[in-house]
Amino acid sequence: MTEHTHGHDHLHQSHDAIIKRLKRADGHLRSIITMIEEGRECVDIAQQLHAVEKAICQAKRTLIQDHIDHCLEDTVDALNKGERAPLEAFKQITKYL
Template structure:
């Protein structure tokens, strides 16, 4: 079983996931509103401003997810390294690419 398959075989959740879901659902609604603005021919500057707001919201959700992962999984990664395991370190390296 690949690392990716292993990750999907059981849920990987943190306390912050509910808050992240709420943020992303709010951003999703906001994005749908922007699509309507474009369809209605609203001013480009207004659309750009709203896109900027959605972009910031998504970036904040991503940052929260990564920080939470680091906070909760760093200890596990260090323990695994002390036991000679390398896989958790690779996952840790992969997620930091998205910072």
């Protein structure tokens, strides 16, 4: 997602770290699929799924916190100009926390 309601490039510093984390989780998920195909123990699979789930949740949290940190100022500026749309976008993302 490179477009943003404010019209500037929407790539935060943490995005590289989030991409690396998600690529790791993607590889991990592929290995879990292989585990299932090979008939591994359900408890082992569940443990690995839990680890991937935690990694993805952390990536999501980092993304949202970073967005809030960087976009709060823009939202306040927009509100001072009487614009409501950035506030709505700001409220929308907090639903995913």
